[in-house]
Amino acid sequence: MSASGTVPLITTRALTRRFGAVTALDALMVTVPVGITGLVGANGAGKSTFVKILLGLVAPSDGEAAVLGHDVVRDSQAIRALVGYMPEHDCLPPEMSAAEFVGFLARCSGLPATAARERAADVLRHVGLYEERYRPMGGYSTGMAQRVKLAQALVHDPRLLILDEPTNGLDPAGRDEMLALISRTGHEFGISVLVSSHLLGELERICAHVVLIDGGRLVRADAVGTLTRETGTLIIEIDGPRDQFIDALGARGIRVSDTGHGRAERILVEIPETATTADVDTVLDGIRDAAVVTNAGLLRLERRRGQLEDLFAA
Amino acid sequence: MSAPAIHDLGYRRYEGARHGAREAWRALFWQGFRAMWGLGRPFKAKAIPVFVAVVTTLPVLASLTASSVSGGQLPIRYGMLVSGQLVLFILFAAAQAPEVVSRDQQHRVLPLILTRDVTRLQYATARLAAVWFATFTLCLAPLLLAYVGEIGIAKNPAVAFKTMGSRIGPVLLYATITSWLFATVGAALASLSARRAYATASVIGLFLVVGAITTGLDQMAGLSDTVTVLLDPLRTLRTLAMVLFGETTRAMELTPPPPVGVLLAMLVVIGSAASALLLWRLRRLRV
Numbered sequence: 001m002s003a004s005g006t007v008p009l010i011t012t013r014a015l016t017r018r019f020g021a022v023t024a025l026d027a028l029m030v031t032v033p034v035g036i037t038g039l040v041g042a043n044g045a046g047k048s049t050f051v052k053i054l055l056g057l058v059a060p061s062d063g064e065a066a067v068l069g070h071d072v073v074r075d076s077q078a079i080r081a082l083v084g085y086m087p088e089h090d091c092l093p094p095e096m097s098a099a100e101f102v103g104f105l106a107r108c109s110g111l112p113a114t115a116a117r118e119r120a121a122d123v124l125r126h127v128g129l130y131e132e133r134y135r136p137m138g139g140y141s142t143g144m145a146q147r148v149k150l151a152q153a154l155v156h157d158p159r160l161l162i163l164d165e166p167t168n169g170l171d172p173a174g175r176d177e178m179l180a181l182i183s184r185t186g187h188e189f190g191i192s193v194l195v196s197s198h199l200l201g202e203l204e205r206i207c208a209h210v211v212l213i214d215g216g217r218l219v220r221a222d223a224v225g226t227l228t229r230e231t232g233t234l235i236i237e238i239d240g241p242r243d244q245f246i247d248a249l250g251a252r253g254i255r256v257s258d259t260g261h262g263r264a265e266r267i268l269v270e271i272p273e274t275a276t277t278a279d280v281d282t283v284l285d286g287i288r289d290a291a292v293v294t295n296a297g298l299l300r301l302e303r304r305r306g307q308l309e310d311l312f313a314a
Numbered sequence: 315m316s317a318p319a320i321h322d323l324g325y326r327r328y329e330g331a332r333h334g335a336r337e338a339w340r341a342l343f344w345q346g347f348r349a350m351w352g353l354g355r356p357f358k359a360k361a362i363p364v365f366v367a368v369v370t371t372l373p374v375l376a377s378l379t380a381s382s383v384s385g386g387q388l389p390i391r392y393g394m395l396v397s398g399q400l401v402l403f404i405l406f407a408a409a410q411a412p413e414v415v416s417r418d419q420q421h422r423v424l425p426l427i428l429t430r431d432v433t434r435l436q437y438a439t440a441r442l443a444a445v446w447f448a449t450f451t452l453c454l455a456p457l458l459l460a461y462v463g464e465i466g467i468a469k470n471p472a473v474a475f476k477t478m479g480s481r482i483g484p485v486l487l488y489a490t491i492t493s494w495l496f497a498t499v500g501a502a503l504a505s506l507s508a509r510r511a512y513a514t515a516s517v518i519g520l521f522l523v524v525g526a527i528t529t530g531l532d533q534m535a536g537l538s539d540t541v542t543v544l545l546d547p548l549r550t551l552r553t554l555a556m557v558l559f560g561e562t563t564r565a566m567e568l569t570p571p572p573p574v575g576v577l578l579a580m581l582v583v584i585g586s587a588a589s590a591l592l593l594w595r596l597r598r599l600r601v
Contacts, residue, residue, distance in 0.1 A: 055425075055429045056429065057425060057428060057429065057601055077431070080429060080430055080431055081332065081431065083429065085425070085426065085429045087422070087425055087426070089422050090421070090422065091421060091422045091423055091425065091426055092421065092423075093417060093421045093423060094421070095355060095356065095359070100354070104341060104345055105426055105427070105430065107337055107338065107340070107341035108338045108341055108342065108426075108427050108430040108431065108432055109332070109338070109430045109431055110332040110333045110334040110335070110336075110337045110338055110430075110431045111328070111330070111331075111332060111333075111337065112330070112331055112333060112337060113341075115328070115330045115331065116341075119328055122325070122326055123325065126325040136356075152426060154325070156328065156332075156430070157327055157328035185325070188325075189325055189327070
C-alpha cells in the first residue's frame with residue numbers, strides 16, 4: 001500500500017518480550033505500511049506490550065523493531081519527536097485545565113513556551129474543545145476527556161499517532177465523532193495512525209490495514225479489502241417448500257452445505273474455490289430452475305462477504 | 315458551550331523550533347516549582363505553602379521590631395529563629411513534594427511525559443530540582459528577611475553592611491543545606507507512593523521517628539551529645555545553625571559540637587542517599 005520509496009511505518013523482526021515466565025510477545029514479525037492501521041487482539045494478546053515497545057517505554061527481550069526507519073532501542077530519542085501516544089487509561093490531572101496540560105506536554109516535546117501555547121489552542125480547537133479548555137479537567141465528560149487525550153498526542157505534530165482504544169467509554173454519537181476525527185487526521189493531514197480496538201466494526205470503517213495478534217504472535221496482517229472480499233458461499237433465502245427445493249437443488253448437482261434447519265429460510269451453498277465464472281453461472285441458473293420447479297419464492301440470493309470477525313474464528 | 319460537532323478547522327502543521335530535552339527539563343522544573351507553591355492552582359492548593367511562609371516570617375518581623383524599638387539592644391538571633399522553623403519547613407516539603415512527584419504517578423501522566431523528549435533521569439532531576447528550589451526559597455525567606463531587615467533598621471546601613479556583609483554566606487549556606495535535606499527526603503519518600511496522604515505522613519513520620527529513636531537511645535545508653543547531634547538530622551541542623559551564626563546554648567558550652575565540616579558532610583550524605591533512592595525508584599517504575 002505504501003508508495004514506492006516510502007519507509008514502512010513499523011517493521012519488527014522476531015520481536016520478543018518476556019515478563020518472567022510470561023511471554024507477552026513471541027517472535028512477532030510484522031510490517032505496517034503508511035496509512036491508518038488497526039491493531040486487533042483479545043485482552044492479553046500483547047497489544048499493549050507491542051505499543052509500549054514502539055514507544056520505548058518497554059525494552060524488547062529479543063529481536064528488533066523500527067518506527068519510520070528508527071530502531072526503537074538505539075534511536076529511541078529520534079522516534080519521540082515523530083510519535084504521538086494516546087493511552088487507553090485516564091491520564092488527565094483533574095486540577096489542571098486542558099490548555100495548561102496540553103501546553104505543558106508540548107513543551108515536554110521541546111516546543112518553546114509561546115509556540116506550545118499556540119499549538120495547544122490549535123489542536124484543542126481541532127478536536128472540538130473551545131471555551132471549556134480553560135476549566136479544570138476534573139469536570140470533563142468522557143467525550144471531552146478523550147478529545148484532550150487525542151489533542152495531547154497531536155500537539156507536537158507527529159508523523160505517527162498511536163491510539164490505544166480511543167473510543168472506549170464513548171456513547172455511539174461520541175464514537176462516530178471520534179472515528180471521523182481519527183479518519184480525517186489520518187487522511188487529510190498525512191499523519192499515519194496505529195489504532196487498537198476490540199470493536200472490529202470500527203476498524204473496518206476507518207482502517208486500510210488490519211494487524212491481528214493473538215498470544216503474542218501475528219495471526220494475520222492484510223488490507224481490509226482483502227480480508228472482507230467475497231467468499232465462496234452463496235446465501236439463499238426462500239419462501240415455500242424448503243425440503244422439495246433442497247431436493248430439486250440436489251437433482252441439479254448443487255450441494256447444500258447448510259440447510260438452515262429451523263432457522264429462517266436460509267440455505268447455504270458452497271462454491272468450490274476452483275470454480276470459474278461459467279461454473280458459478282451454472283449454479284445460479286440451477287438455483288433459479290429449482291425455485292421455478294418447486295414454486296418457491298426466491299427472497300435472497302447473494303455471495304456472502306467476509307467479516308473481520310471471521311479472523312477470530314480462524 | 316459549543317455544539318458537540320467537531321469543526322473542520324484548527325489543525326495546522328508545526329514547522330517552528332524544537333528545543334528538545336532542554337526545553338522539556340525547564341518545563342518540568344517550572345511546572346513543579348509552581349505546583350510546590352500552588353501557583354495557578356485553586357485556593358486550596360495554596361493553603362499550606364502560604365500558611366508556612368507566613369508563619370515562618372512572622373517571628374522574624376517580631377524580632378526586627380523588637381530590635382528596632384530597643385535601638386539594637388536586642389540582637390537578632392538567626393540561629394534561634396531558624397531552629398524554631400525547621401518543623402514548618404518539613405511540613406512544607408512533606409505536603410508539597412507529593413504534588414510534584416506522586417501526582418504524575420497517581421494520574422498516570424508519566425507515560426505521556428516519558429514518551430516525549432524526556433529520559434527518566436532528566437525527569438527525576440528536573441522534579442528533584444523543582445522540589446529543592448521551592449523549599450530553598452521558603453528556607454531562605456526568613457533568614458534573608460532578618461539579614462536585610464537588620465541592615466535596614468541600623469542607624470547607618472552602610473556601616474552595618476560593612477560589619478555584616480560576610481553574614482550572607484552563612485545565610486545562603488544554611489538555606490541551601492536545610493532545603494537540600496528536606497527536599498531530597500520529601501521527594502524520595504513521595505516517589506514511593508502514588509497517594510499524596512501516605513507520602514506526606516511518611517515524610518513527617520520519618521523525622522519524628524528518627525528523633526524519638528535518638529532520644530530513646532540517648533536515655534537508655536546515655537549517648538554523648540556529639541553522637542545524638544549526628545544521629546538526628548533535626549539536631550544536626552539546629553546545631554549547625556548555632557555554629558554558623560556564632561550563637562551558643564548552654565548544652566553547647568558543656569559539650570563542644572562537632573566541627574562544621576562534619577555536620578555539613580552528614581547532611582550532604584543523607585540528602586545524597588535520598589536523591590539516589592529517588593533516582594532508583596523513578597528508573598525502575600513501571601509505566
